[in-house]
Amino acid sequence: MITAAVQEREHYLNASYGIKSWLLTKDHKRIGLLYLATITLFFFLGGAFATLIRIELLTPQGDLVSSETYNKLFTMHGVTMIFFFLIPSIPATLGNFFLPMMIGARDLAFPRLNLLSWYLLVVGGLFSLFAMLAGGVDTGWTFYTPYSTSYSNTWVIATAVGIFIAGFSSILTGLNFIVTIHRMRAPGMTWFRMPLFVWAHYATSLIQVLGTPVLAVTLLLVLCERLFHIGIFDPALGGDPVLFQHLFWFYSHPAVYIMILPAMGVVSEIISTFSRKPIFGYGFVAFSSVSIAVLGFLVWGHHMFVSTQSVYAGMVFSFLSYFVAIPSAIKVFNWTATLYKGSISFATPMLYAFGFIGLFTMGGLTGLFLACLGIDVHVTDTYFVVAHFHYIMVGGAIMGFLGGLHFWWPKMTGRMYPEGWAKLSALTIFLGFNLTFFPQFILGYLGMPRRYHVYPEEFQVLHVLSTAGASVLAVGYMIPMIYLIWSLRYGQIAVANPWGATGLEWKTASPPPLHNFDETPIVTHEAYDYTTVMEEVIEVG
């Protein structure tokens, strides 16, 4: 009976059928799903490269791949994961789907631009994919000059063009979000009634809009240098290769916050929902997102402490880098304070949120080691750095992504995921992740450099531990892949608000109707007001 009723109701998934209705859709919800499929493919592609890297590192000798191939593997792992998975991950999927719903809008401000953004990501992805299939690229994801411009004999141009195009996808998504948040809010949805997820995306969009064009022009100059030898980064003509590093990190450091800020937004939603309390210090958490975005533009030089950068610049960058700890700590402490005396339930999204807090804290604190000039010189380009940024990007961003995916899965698909399997996979991922990357902190501190596939024998135990952890992690990522697809058909039917959450997205049916709401909502309360939700739940019964 229930199934029959659900099939009759028109929603965004059954409003129209056929491949054209997806490829030409202007619906932000469908575009979100298109992104989800695309980035999942890139995630498993990047994961395959990581698997080969970890298998090679099982032994101290280079017995699986040659040095050249190894260089290509870590480059393509980085390029795929950063530009084609992490950057679009939460904003383009969950953000695309839920940002308009959370502010009570029918769609983003520019739906056609939104579809174009997806196509740009796909075209950019195809360029990079072509480069990988044709023979790969070996510069590292950082494309440092003059190696990338004058010496590398691999597919630098095709990869750079791919990233350039995908960058415009990111720029246009950010632009769309900013205009939407400014101009599309429902009546009564004031700035300080917006969910923190929306604030986090506003901050992220600022970085996308201000940072990505700089990466674009940098890649353009690399292309000109490689094609026409114009000399901008070539010391032989009086150019400066370090200028490339400045321009590159001016984008690529804030890019880390493109990856982590949306995850922080997700965690705020989850922590509030599953402790049934408004986020402690809402205003502080909202502004900490914006201040992370602003500070993020002032710290790029901490990637260049051992370059020719002046030591005084290094001191200033070091000092400013410490400042990022303040808004980050504000978030962690406020989430913890939200839990205090909360009515906590340990559903899967909450497990991911807890995982995020723990791993992000470790990643953040080791970031302080790296912001410190003296220690950084010791551990530059070692596995300590590798471990640090994986704690932020994998432990932080991917935990946030998976937490959000589980949290909103019922809304997106109208089906519940299997809770037991989901908890098991969350636990597997947490354990597998720590086993993979914690040993790398020790490796790096002992002096194991990154980007080498041959290493002294005394490092083997730690490398074996790390590879064992990676296998566990891989299993952890496969389980949700399987049960989420399974749940599309066999999952329990989801009600409109299965978690008793407060956001506007929960006030409409699951899955949502084509235009999100049957009537434009009028907002009368602050975000995370659980008294009204309880009343509604009691009314509905």
Place this chain on the structure above:
Amino acid sequence: MANQAHEETLALREQFDTEAQQKDASTLGMWIFLVTEIMFFGGMFLAYTIYRSTYPEIFAVCSSSLNVYIGAANTVVLLCSSFTMVLAVRSAQLGRQRAIVFNLILTLALGFVFLGVKAYEWNEKFVEHHIPGPGFHFEGIAQQGPAQLFFSLYFAMTGLHALHMLIGGGILTWLIIRTKQGAFTAEYMTPVDVAGLYWHFVDIIWIFLFPLLYLIDRHLK
């Protein structure tokens, strides 16, 4: 307020509630896009600033080899095109379709005059061997490398600017066709308005490029 209260029109897409909201959103979107453009050009302006301060004399000498009169004349052409663009926007506000088309064609023509003059200047550089690359040679300078850097930046910056002019030309052509089809009225002329913003922005970039590339330390000569 019902959710699907209105049929979709050009002036009121289905995601908006009012026409004013749509116009506001489009204008804000274009302004943000122009901010991204400033950051995009910014990378090249930064490179220019660094190398000019590293090699001030060489940059001054190379700069004085550019033809300042042609550059100045071209600046006037571009400023006139901005004026006709403003006239097109004003005609659109008043709903005078033929005046829109007339002014847009004038703008387009002036844009092509600018690009034509630019092409002539680039060709001169070919003749003078001032194209960065193996054949580069600049008379009377010991350090050929930094001289080449100046011309690399010259071509990169004016080239990127010309590319934006070409894109602008495409937009103007589209606007002319749409105006002839009667798409724009006094009530709905947002595309003309935001295209105007873009065109002026490309102009302003040139206003910065002209003195930076053509007028360096000319008073010292």
